[in-house]
Amino acid sequence: MKTVAATYPDRELRVIVDNLSTHTTDEVKAWLDANPRILFHFTPTGSSWLNMVEI
Known part of the structure; x- marks a missing residue:
């Protein structure tokens, strides 16, 4: 994300990310707070991300 943000x-x-716990660690939350122009959108728990693409 740091590379993409710099680019x-x-x-x-x-x-768009899945609900994997690595995306919600304190370190990630702190980084997102420090970079408010970057927003994570999580796919629904228990639902395939493909279902959201089809919508």
């Missing part, structure tokens, strides 16, 4: 410094970035 696009003047844009809001929206990232």
Whole structure:
């Protein structure tokens, strides 16, 4: 994410991720708080991300 953020410094970035616990660690939350232009969107728990693509 640091590389992507540096590549696009003047844009809001929206990232779709699954609900894996590594995406919600305190370290990740702190980094996202320090980089408010980067937003994580989580796929629903118990649902395939493909279901959301089809919508």
